[in-house]
Amino acid sequence: MMLNALLLIAAAELGAFDDANLALTTCGFAAHRAANERNLTDGQFADKLSSDCSAQTAGMRLAVIALDKSRGKTEAKAIHDADRVIASFYSSFKDQYAHRAEDERKLRDLIQALEKEKPSDAR
Numbered sequence: 001m002m003l004n005a006l007l008l009i010a011a012a013e014l015g016a017f018d019d020a021n022l023a024l025t026t027c028g029f030a031a032h033r034a035a036n037e038r039n040l041t042d043g044q045f046a047d048k049l050s051s052d053c054s055a056q057t058a059g060m061r062l063a064v065i066a067l068d069k070s071r072g073k074t075e076a077k078a079i080h081d082a083d084r085v086i087a088s089f090y091s092s093f094k095d096q097y098a099h100r101a102e103d104e105r106k107l108r109d110l111i112q113a114l115e116k117e118k119p120s121d122a123r
Helices: 002-037 042-052 054-070 075-098 100-117
Strands: none
Touching: 002 042, 002 054, 002 075, 042 054, 042 075, 054 075, 075 100
8 A cells, every 4th residue: 555655656756757857848849949040159049048948947846756656766866867967957958059060960961961962862
C-alpha cells in the first residue's frame, strides 16, 4: 500500500516535471526565434531568454526539486540538481543562438549539395 502511494506521488511529480520542461523549452525556442528576427547580439539574447522565461524557469526549478524529493533525495541535493538542469538549459540555448549563422550556412550547403546530386530528370 505504501509503495503504491509512493509510485503515485512519483508519477505525479514526473508529470509536473514534463509539463515544466515543455513550458521552458517552448519559451526558449520562442525567445530564440524572436531574438533571431531582431538580430540581437548573443548578450542581448541571453538577457531576453532570462527575462522572457523567468516564470518557466521558476516552474522548472520547483518541478525538479519536487521530483528529486519524491525520489528520496535531500533538499540540498534537489536544489543542486535543479540548478544544474537550469544552467544546462541556458547554456544549451545560448550556444545554439551563438552558432545560428554557422548552422544556417551548413544547412544551405547541404541543400545545395543534395540538389546537385538529383538526377537531371528529377529537376
